[in-house]
Amino acid sequence: MSAAPSHVHGHAQSSPFSRRPILTGIAVGIASLLPHAFLTTEASLAFAAILIALIAGIYFGFAVVNGSSRHQWIEFNVAGLFAVSGLLGLLYWPVLLAVAYFAHAAWDFAHHNRSRLSLVAIPQWYVPWCVVIDVIVGAGLLVIWHDRGLL
Template identity: 85%
Template sequence: MSTQTAGRHDHAHSSVFSRRPVLTGVAVGIGSLLPHAFLPPDASLAFAAILIALIAGIYFGFAVVNGSGAQQMIEFNVSALFAVAGLLGLLYWPVLVAIAYFAHAAWDFAHHNRVRRALVEIPQWYVPWCVVIDVIVGAGLLVIWHRHGLL
């Protein structure tokens, strides 16, 4: 193992996110959801639509750094699908944005290294971390938007 690789590896293990992915995922999920309780419904919907596109784009970033050309194309196209889902939810059917968060949790599971799919390799801790965030935000949006009359 090179010094550069060892340094990155040690740094990753020193992260609270890598040591406690579920706990930090809960904290980030709740933190990501909190603004929606105070935003007007239209602003909440727009914020959630933008955020799902950004979240999905992270996998494209992993592919650019770690993946093959084929993996980059897969991640780029899937990221684009999530962006389109956010846009369609924003324009026509708000529940689609919440559904996209749950769909992204499934996409996270597809990247789990034990599944052995031909998808880009991501840090092992990232899967449970992102799943927890996606589920908290998706479920929370359904509750908040129902209370605000958006759904």
Template identity: 70%
Template sequence: MSSSVAVQLDHSGHAHQHGNASVFARRPILTGVAVGIGSLAPHFFLPVQASLGFAAVLIALIAGIYFGFAVMNGSARDQFVEFNVTGLFAVTALLGLLLWPILLALAYFGHALWDLAHHNKSRLSLVKIPTWYVPWCVVIDVIIGVGLIAIWTAHGIL
């Protein structure tokens, strides 16, 4: 048996397969909400230092994904840009962990802006990413950022 897979080009010329696309690609908002809530849930149960550490590690991991995109399909310039921006998020995470926890929550909002900068319609010269990834990641970032502020305020961390 063969299955047919439609290939479409988006407005920027990127090929997208439909039919075998992941659930994340087919339902970026819904899966983004699920991943965002799932990523936020441990903070309700973790001790303060563990919650801060988890938030710091997660934002550094999230930021590093763009470097992965650059390694897979970007130029040396794209790799340089994404590596350095990932480093800035890692330093911000460390400062949030060690000095000012609010930086951790703000880093998630900053990453949502970085996601939007990669949107194919933004006309910025940044690494190309799948079109579904931007709304997916923005939703996750905003849920975690808002959630951390609420949880940490309730626990007296902020």
């Protein structure tokens, strides 16, 4: 028996992200965190706020492509909650930004078992990939901002 052709699983099989989600998630997480070491505190907060909103918005994109109107409504509103969290963290309580990254990792896990929660379908590799990024960025922000006396 031969292996299934790559087109059976979609074009993502050729992606290094889909082949090695943990390894590429670590690389993207570090690359996403690295600018914070060089940015001013204010710019670091703004970058973290923008990035969490962007990350959360990706699920809305999955819902537009793969989901029902219900899925689109859920993902749009959850992305909005993360955007508001980013704004509140930027303006008032920086630790909320780091917490938002950990909360997004939980949202990723919720999509892993979408049969129980009836959430939009996403590529299977995306869940561990995004969880790794979220945890690296959230933990890294806590360390960086603590060292700067922000937290």
